[in-house]
Amino acid sequence: MPSSVMPTTTRNGGPQSPGVGADAISAVGLRKSYGDKTVLDGIDLRIPAGSVFALLGPNGAGKTTTVQILSTLIAADGGQAQVAGHDVATSPAGVRAAIGVTGQFAALDDLLTAEENLLLVADLLRLGKREGRKRAKELLERFDIADVAGNRAATFSGGMRRRLDIAMTLVGDPRVIFLDEPTTGLDPRSRRTMWETVRSLVAGGVTIFLTTQYLEEADQLADRIAVLDGGRIVAEGTSDELKAQIPGSHVRLRFNETDEYERAAAAFPGAVGALRDDEELTLRIAGDGDLAALRTLFDRLDAAGVRAADFSVHTPDLDDVFLALTGDGGTGAALHVKETQR
Amino acid sequence: MSTLTYAVHDSMTMLRRNIKHALRYPAVSLGPAMMPILMLLLFVYAFGDSIGAGLPGNGGRSAYLEYLTPGVIIMGVAAGAMSTSIAVCQDMTEGIVNRFRTMNITRSSFMTGHVVGSVLTTLVSLILVVAVALALGFRPSATPVEWLAAAGLITAIAFAVAWLSAALGLISKTVESASNKPLLIQFLPFLGSAFVPAGTMAPGLRWFAENQPFTPMTETLRGLLTGSAIGNDGWISLAWCAGIALVGYAWSRTLFNGTTKR
Incomplete structure (x- = not known):
């Protein structure tokens, strides 16, 4: 989207929802290092609006760093990125107005109740009292935490905390949602609930940027998958395309x-x-x-x-792709193919 | 809404959050008042008679109560530092701060909410301290205007200390270290005129006591409440408050804008 185009601002502060085919997120040559350690070594991304993108990679691959840069938490050392039509470096406020972020660790206030947590976010979004209460009530019901709305978040189970966390992310109706390992540490049931949530969000036209270490999750949810390893994207494509990249x-x-x-x-x-x-x-x-x-x-x-x-x-599955592409430089793909007998 | 209205609105939201925390956990928020109250009881009843005998006028226990109370109040202000840095550090080590940072809100509101919340809880805990002192027989000579000036001074000190301890909370990686760093601030009134006149100390310490910020603050408060001479201490105190607040504010701001924990 050319930067000269300044469409009328919606309630979210971002440009009006980009047309079909427009990129919700794009990045060119993102780099980040901490001291001598290069975390991101030139990342390019193009994520169409309304799609689910999964960034797949082992621990320490740079997934969280990518999310942190795209969500304006940290600045990249090099490269450029646009989210919802705003440059993350020059227009962070515009980015923040359009995004919702659910990080690896539940971003909620343990000392407040579930309802108070949602109202806090509504207040910060300046929704107004009535609208805030209405949103909070909707979200409490939608995420099945209405019966514990008056309980402190500290008393919640892992799955409930994640649901509250996502609910807080959705108070502002973000057009682009970042989910950084949303199901890490969840039991299989809660994981499936989260998947359903993601699917329902996509149905509403939201763009989702997901990071995960679970291949099944990427396979289940994502339109496109990029495999991140050692700070580089070593493969990108649909799940089928990726599977086709390694010995079939x-x-x-x-x-x-x-x-x-x-x-x-x-x-x-x-x-x-x-x-x-x-x-x-x-x-x-x-x-x-x-x-x-x-x-x-x-x-x-x-x-x-x-x-x-x-x-x-x-028969190869994403596990094969993952193991083939990540690890020892990703060159000896054929040698890494997992020996799964079917 | 203008930028300023946004800033005020967001800071108020953050403040309401911190007040909710304080009301929900009064043991934590009023905890800082316990130390000065215990010190008051200990020093007045255990040491008061003999320290009081050493004060000009040989007044004994009741004279020492009069001397000590302003010092203990200052100590109470310094004690509030710990809860500020703990609260800030706790937020920083949990996910919630990243939610705030990825929202389109006024960045400074997070710190402002903590600082103003901390000033308010400090003031409430000091009311407790004063109430105990009055119950023990503290009879201040202050006029309403002097009370008001005393409240203003205490607020200014609390504000300055809160910004500095907020910065200490930001540089602390764990809540444990956040609770240790402000100990220095809390200990400082001891090395001033809070408990005994600086003039009675050993030469090196005396020089330190006379030139550290809490001494003029203690002397000003003592003058306002009990009518002792204030001299230049009032202006010196306000200058210290402004300096500490500015340094704390600038430091916090740089730290908060520049770091992401985790």
Whole structure:
């Protein structure tokens, strides 16, 4: 969105909801280091409005730092970022007016009750008494904490705290929501509730920037996923695109004798070429392992006159992608593929 | 609404939050009053007779009560420092401050709310201290105008101390260290004229006692309440208050705008 365009301001202070296809978040070359330690080493992002974006990465990859920069908590050392049409460095107030942030640690006041927490946020948003009470009541009901509205947040369970936390984030109807590891430490049930919440928010047209270490979560929720490792985005795409980036479904054949192994390898030259593992006497042959493909494969082996000692079919999931792309520099992708037998 | 109205509105919201905390946990908010009250009882009943005998005029226990009460009030103001830095640090180490920082609110309102809240709770706890002193037989000679001036002075000191301790709360990584750092401020009145006249101290300490901020403050309050000579101490006290408040404010502001914990 060109910066010269200054649309009329909505209640949230941000530009009117960007049209379809506009970017809710964009970043170019974001860098951040603490002392000698480079946390972000040039991050580019483009997140269309109304979509869910998941930033996936192991601990210490720089996920939280990215959220902190985009939500104006800290300044980047280099690069630029726009959120909801505002530059995070030059127009932080505009960004803040448009976003809601739920960090890794519940951002609520333990000494206040659930209702007081929501009213505090409503007051800070200058909603006015009546509107504030109305919003608080709605959110208490929506997040199933109305019956404990008068209890202090300190007495809440982890799942309830997260729900209150999200409810506080939503008081101001933000157009862009950052969720930094929203389900870390939650039990499976609370995790599913959170997923439902995210889905309902997206249905309302909100853009969600999610960080997670859980592949399943990214797979379930995100339109696009970026894998962050060592301060760089090592892969980006839809869940399916990512799965396609690493060696796909394959059949593994193991042999007992070296000459059998060599003859089998010779039977799969060129396009159908097999990936060799000379030490293990194992061949990895691309193919999705359905019956027809397997029959062809065995026919070839028979034609070559060799018998495999063992065979197994592997289908990649996001775990494979994650393990392949993160860790030892992400170069030896094929070597990191998890050995999941299906 | 203008920027100033926003700032006032946001600061009031933050203040209401801090007052709610104080009302909900009176043991924590009025805790700082306990120390001066205990000191008052201890010094008056245990040491009062002999210290009082050493005061000009050889007045004994009741003369010492009169001498000590203003000093203990000043001590109570300094004691409020601890709860301020603990409250600030507690907020900083919990997630809530990041929510405030990612909202489009006046940045200074967070600190202003803490400081004003701290001044109010200090004033309430000092009412307790004065009430105990009156019950023990403290009979101030102050006129209503002098009472008002005394209240103004105490508010100014509390305000200055609160900004400084807010900064101490911001530099503390844990609540434990936030409760230790202000001990220095709390201890300072002892090394001044709060308990005994600075003139009776050993030479090196006397120089320190005469030149540290709490001595002119104690002397001014003593003059207002009991009619002793104030001299230049009033102006010196106000200058100290302004200086400490400015340093504390500027320091807090820099710290708060520049750091993110976690």
